[in-house]
Amino acid sequence: MSESEQAAKGPLPVVSWLKGIDTDDPFLEGHKCGACGAVFLGEREVCSSCGTRNQMNAVRLPNKGRLYSYSIVHRSFPGVEVPYISAIVDLDDGGTVKGNLINIEPDPANISFDMPVEVVFGDALGRKDRDGNSYIAYFFQPAT
């Protein structure tokens, strides 16, 4: 596929569990165990919490959550812009997601545990794969 053909197709999701780009309604999808309630990212058939098979149900994860833990990354791989905040967020109603926390100064003095955050979607910092495809990623920002 040429770059122009891909551009017509539009950007791809950065992970398989980012859904809804086609309908302009992006959201994160979890899989929830019908037996024990554990929430996973990505499709699976068996629950690794309780071992129950074939009771995994796709659920739309909420766009709200709270900061559980974080690190401020000052040294990364070549080409990665630093500093940035690597954040662990517990989404409301279950499910934990890791991502960049943006639109806040990367300084521990500004960051508090359990601060409310929201999930936002946007271009994957200009990164493209070897075929020239662009991607949509998710980010966290302080809740408005």
Added chain:
Amino acid sequence: MSDVYVVGIDMIKFGRFPEKTVPQLGAKAALMALDDADLAIQDMQALYCGNLGQASAMVGQRILQEIGQTGICVVNCANACATGATAFREAWMSIKAGVYDVVLAVGVEQMGKGLLGGAGGAKGISKEGLLGSSTMPAVFAEAGMEHTRQHGTTFEQFAKVSVKNHHHSTLNPKAMYQIETPLETVMNAEMISYPNTKLMCSVNVDGAAAAVLVSEKKAKELGMQRAVRVKASVLTSDPYTNRDLVMPDVNAVTRRAAKEAYEMASLGPEDIDLVELHDCFATAEILHYENLGLCKDGEAGRLIDEGEVALGGRVPVNVSGGLLSKGHPLGATGIANIYEVSTHLRAEAEKRQVEGAKIGMTHVIGLGSACGIHILEKVV
């Protein structure tokens, strides 16, 4: 089942040896351990070899190709940073099972420089710095910040771990570094992933360590004078916890292993005279004081503040200098820390000797995750 004893153990001085091959480094440690036991490669009935970087390249066999192709059973193990402990445990299990009486365990690694982790898959685009960070300094920073969230642990308290372990390493000639790092030096070093500065990250080095393990029958035959009894050998994988698949839970996997190890040894944390634990980052060491039961939950900060875990304290931790200063050659680490504890139990640790040490514990974490714990006891 027979008790299992270590009758020979040694490690090479950790450093950077680009002119050597992985099997050459492993062979050197193997010969040192054989010499320590006053045995020959012809006496070994099996070799359990731990190496991560060349996990598919038959490192154990290539070690024998350096020092003696006797045709014995060779098992190559890879289990992230628990690789060396896994090889040691496989050796222990073969004697426990009654299959062998004398076996060799080797852990060896040759490391590059720079950040570990975060390489990501080949598909799509790199996620590093896009969906957070998967580098090891960041992952263990996040684990440390969870402790901050729960107990208010400070950047300064994390940094004190590094001050302590670097100080210990000045007494260990086999450590990569023998340099004092005062608190302000640690805290003002280049920030890698807050709260871990460069001096709070383990050192990537080349290294190898090896041990000769024997059955009780064989130990009596050889003489018990310098023998060390393996009181517990435990390996766990990460049990399910809510965040584990997103934020590796190094606590649950360690707590499970510690509980099993204390039960197997019929001992408690109060019986432990010294500990070599997995200080891959300064933040990690703080967590494991509590995970291993050295103090109650929430007391780890006080432990480092009051010097209870320093040489001369109630329960010295990482008197070798730890991964932070002795260095962390991934596959060798799990046997090198058994060497350190054994050396104290044999009262041969010289300037860093923990006086009167009778029982010691070693602990490693392989992220992904594996936890290996050994409890060792002085015999004579």
